[in-house]
Amino acid sequence: MPELPEVETVRLTLAPAVGMQAIDVWTSGMPLRLNQPVDATGLRDAAYRRRIEGVRRRGKYLIIDFVGSPRSVLVHLGMSGRLRLVKSSAEMPRHTHVVFHLIGKGKKRQLRYTDPRRFGQISLLQRDAEKEHPSLAQLGMDPLLEALTGNWLYQRTRYSRQRIKTFLLDQSVIAGIGNIYASEALWQARIAPSLRTHRLSRQRAQLLAEAVPMVFQHALNHGGTSLRDFVDADGVSGSHSGYLRVYGREGEPCLRRSCGHAIRRTVIQGRATFYCPVCQKR
DNA sequence: AGACAAACCTGTCTGC
């Protein structure tokens, strides 16, 4: 489900939870990614009787900080994870695995993590040693937190012989690009997904470096992409799926002015990949 | 090094 713009959308819609105090933490006992059990005791220790200080994002990870707590909560939504802020009376959906009970401003709320496929992750993050956490240590630059420059990208692409789409999906280079936006950014930059990374020219590195944050920002402006089940913390679907230029458009005309050639679907990295065979060049 | 497949899971959609 969620790539960087969706995760950022969730982060933004969690704003009303900031300042609220956790008075209980419930867990389902079901394991998440890699069959990892959720550390219920650790979550309770980190959150109990503490107010949410803020919610940060790195790539596709969310970090929930609690005032005065040495540990934060690290969340990855995987494919089907949802983080929702709801009234306590709201019906509990199936596959809910973690619930933070919150109070504040005379209101009671629940911050719920729901994840049918359980590919997501909820773990604890030692705040004074964030950089060493295995999930965060490997992450590359974040295109919405730092400037992705053509020169940097050009340098980083010199020694990889992977196909450029595979390179873009590598979270240790650029954090946050997923399967949809890899296709979208490459279409925007007119680069074929099968291009060998080290063959990217300086000029095209510049185009790609501009395309990635542009595509992200555009998606963010529409509340993210909802193909089937993405919703923000308020349960609202993103409207960006109607704005995708290539993803999921096999056989439909390329939307670039004066092109119109049929979009093709192929498989790279075992993932559906969409591109225009005419205006995207190797 | 890099490509690929399988694995982890459940839900949804398509075609017969």
Next chain:
DNA sequence: TGCAGACAGGTTTGTC
């Protein structure tokens, strides 16, 4: 209507 099979926004692991 029912059922099998394909497929899904992510990441890790093992094999060739």
